[in-house]
Amino acid sequence: MVSLLDNEVPVLLARIGNYPLHHGSLGVVRTVGRLGVPVHAVVEDRFTPVALSRHLRRGIVWPTTGREEPERLADGLLSIGRAIGARCVAVPTDDEAAILLAEHADRLKECFLLPPVPAHLPRLLACKASLHRICCEAGVPSPRSRAPESRDELVDAGRELGYPLVLKNLAAFSRLRTPAVCGSTTVVPDERELLDRFPDAPPPVLVQECIPRQQAEDWITHIYCGAGGVPRVLFTGLKLRSWPPYAGMTARAVALRNPELARLAERLCRRIGYSGLADLDWRYDRRDGQYKLVDFNPRTGAQFRLFENVHGIDVVRAMHLDLTGREVPDGPQAEGRVFVAGQLDFPSAAAWLREEGRVPSDLLRERPTERAWLCRDDPLPAVAEAIRFTGLVARRLMRSARSGRAGCP
Structure with missing residues (x-):
């Protein structure tokens, strides 16, 4: 297996946004790093769990939010690629990075080996509304969905699809700039809660039929x-x-x-x-x-x-x-x-x-x-993740407690 991969061609873990507790990033570093491939990774800070992996050649601290102009982000990736000094296989771990690599491939191919995906396609696939259209055209089943742009359209979508409804952030980048829901998915039980959630025109959001979990399997x-x-x-x-x-x-x-x-x-x-x-x-x-x-x-x-x-x-x-x-x-x-x-x-x-x-x-x-985290030959990321995760939970509990005290008579 070791002899199969070209150890002269490094990997760059490409990331846009702030998500330090992402086990998929660590998986990328380990899966090729163990085989002797030099792995470089964009990280939020020096103590991000992935930055502590023994299989990582170099962590490149480059904090981003996804709200930056795409040209600026592409310039940043080019600077990183030139600093590495060899053409890398770029592995995206978020939709924004995948879109950026595809749409700016003509420039980025100076430093990176990239799959020949049509430049417009990752953005269309990451957008829930255009994905639904693509599925319809390809004859691939997908849940009934709508992308309302006004409160009236939101009400119509709810009445057409029926309650409960699933709400999702509509597209890459907009989920970071103007998130409609926290996380990836939210279920609303009725029209009242839907309208309470969006008192004005909704931000980019997908409204999707809810397949009852008692009638479903996730694959x-x-x-x-x-x-x-x-x-x-x-x-x-x-x-x-x-x-x-x-x-x-x-x-x-x-x-x-x-x-x-x-x-x-x-x-x-x-x-x-x-x-x-x-x-x-x-x-x-x-x-x-x-x-x-x-x-x-x-x-x-x-x-x-x-x-x-x-x-x-x-x-x-x-x-x-x-x-x-x-x-x-x-x-x-x-x-x-x-x-x-x-x-x-x-x-x-x-x-x-x-x-x-x-x-x-x-x-x-x-x-x-x-x-995802525990590994005998690479223990430090799991330790760092446990510390940061515990701190995250503690902060949320403290905020919840303060909110509860503030709401008491």
């Missing part, structure tokens, strides 16, 4: 496509729990082969000519027996280390092999791998216990194959 597809949307590796898995429950990041998942879902993902990528890394979220709707595409993230997903094929190739390794002109070993995915995102798994299991009245069966049956 994920991770894929790396070469030129023309041809998959070089494609994996499918079942999301067991998330945090916040049923609507947030993957807390625990298992790799399961799903040929129908794989065919849908491949058909979509070939149809639109997508090239690069992608993380697709699906919801299986038992009411009509369809897998419905919820999100298409045109970058590596936080839980990508859930998946490998039988040759030990994940999507990031496949990308490095492909962009350096090397063969990507073909083979079926390794079945039954279990991914656990430490600090998210405990509250998700507690929420399950509270609602279901029993311990989740996967805790008793399935032992983690891949942990």
